[in-house]
Amino acid sequence: MLTYRFIQKAAERLKQRIRHTELIPSHSFTERLGLPVYFKCENLQRTGSFKIRGALNFILSQPRDKLSHGVITASAGNHGQGVAFAASLLKVASIVFMPENTPLQKLHAVRDYGAEVVLTGRNFDEAYTAALARQKETDSLFIHPFEDPLVMAGQGTIGLEVMAELPDLSTIIVPIGGGGLISGIATAIKETHPKVKVIGVETAAAPAMHFSLKKGTIMETPLAFSLADGIAVKKPGENTFRIIRERVDEVVLVDEEEIAQTIVLLLERSKLLVEGAGAVTLAALLNGKAKFPKGKTVCLLSGGNIDVRTLSMVVERGLVAVGRFVKLKVALEDIPGSLARLSAEIAAVKANIFYITHDRRSISLPLGKSEVILELETRGFEHIQTILRHLEEKGYEVTVLK
Numbered sequence: 001m002l003t004y005r006f007i008q009k010a011a012e013r014l015k016q017r018i019r020h021t022e023l024i025p026s027h028s029f030t031e032r033l034g035l036p037v038y039f040k041c042e043n044l045q046r047t048g049s050f051k052i053r054g055a056l057n058f059i060l061s062q063p064r065d066k067l068s069h070g071v072i073t074a075s076a077g078n079h080g081q082g083v084a085f086a087a088s089l090l091k092v093a094s095i096v097f098m099p100e101n102t103p104l105q106k107l108h109a110v111r112d113y114g115a116e117v118v119l120t121g122r123n124f125d126e127a128y129t130a131a132l133a134r135q136k137e138t139d140s141l142f143i144h145p146f147e148d149p150l151v152m153a154g155q156g157t158i159g160l161e162v163m164a165e166l167p168d169l170s171t172i173i174v175p176i177g178g179g180g181l182i183s184g185i186a187t188a189i190k191e192t193h194p195k196v197k198v199i200g201v202e203t204a205a206a207p208a209m210h211f212s213l214k215k216g217t218i219m220e221t222p223l224a225f226s227l228a229d230g231i232a233v234k235k236p237g238e239n240t241f242r243i244i245r246e247r248v249d250e251v252v253l254v255d256e257e258e259i260a261q262t263i264v265l266l267l268e269r270s271k272l273l274v275e276g277a278g279a280v281t282l283a284a285l286l287n288g289k290a291k292f293p294k295g296k297t298v299c300l301l302s303g304g305n306i307d308v309r310t311l312s313m314v315v316e317r318g319l320v321a322v323g324r325f326v327k328l329k330v331a332l333e334d335i336p337g338s339l340a341r342l343s344a345e346i347a348a349v350k351a352n353i354f355y356i357t358h359d360r361r362s363i364s365l366p367l368g369k370s371e372v373i374l375e376l377e378t379r380g381f382e383h384i385q386t387i388l389r390h391l392e393e394k395g396y397e398v399t400v401l402k
Helices: 004-014 027-033 051-060 078-089 104-112 124-138 149-165 180-190 208-215 238-247 256-270 276-286 308-321 338-348 381-393
Strands: 023-025 037-041 071-074 094-098 116-119 171-175 197-203 250-254 297-301 325-333 352-359 369-377 397-401
Touching (some): 004 180, 027 276, 071 078, 078 094, 094 104, 116 124, 149 238, 171 180, 171 276, 180 197, 276 297, 338 369, 338 381
Parallel strands (some): 071 094, 094 116
Antiparallel strands (some): 325 397, 352 369
């Protein structure tokens, strides 16, 4: 059973073994939102995520003979890294079952920390089922990503750290997947500061806890693709559901565009790299999803393990969403100098050509015409409208591409 004392003992075990992550004020988002905003930077934690806390606390709590057959788990990535790293510290063998679509960065990191990786299933839940089957065959010790009290207690040490540094905290916003992180944090905080509001955030692509709380019983929900793969869980845990229902004040949802834009904003404004699951807390705040925030508010940036390919896609989508990037199709006369003149008109309205393709051979084009696809760096939606008006005034046929 998860208790405040359980979390205190976890903090004692983890002392000197994990990073006491920074709690930093955000001047940019404080000005933007009109309330004091702080970031708890678990994206800077060892293994790039809070998950090392729960995994290491679990393993350190076990008698040595129980670890003789190694440990096994299922993970979308971050928990696997935490287990692999914790096991390697204590010279324990580890096996991590991961979905087949796990981002490469997380997959390679788990292997680099010394675990055997088994890729199976389309999502966490299918990998979890396979891991349980292997555990029965091998007699290894299973480390549940969120249901075990020792794991929740390890995650709850974040709450102790936040309250020690910010005793006048008003609200803390925490990501929810299976619910172990917010269960630990809510237990740690509500015990001594019951008036602090604890708000959970899920992605709308995996809203299991949100709908379970609304229905008053555990619900399984279908999963859609999400940038927040670290919290994409079909069904919350029984223990975490009970704790969240008792101790968490509100659970809200954010969508994929909101997550993408927040990742870009954190990079630009705060110079902080976070993964999708780590960005949902600030996304909820920026988009007015949480109704409680008034005083000092902490957004937990739970992890920073995002691969380069995903980051590239997110940055591009984020720039499009805020009018910093636009793709245009322009019809040209197929005569010498046409492309040069178009480039000059683009320069005249202070847009920067990021990428250009010029097609003169497509059979869909009428004779004497060519087609240009332009990707432009812009300064916002007003600038885009200025570009479109200018080109149309100059006689160009322009189409905005999605």
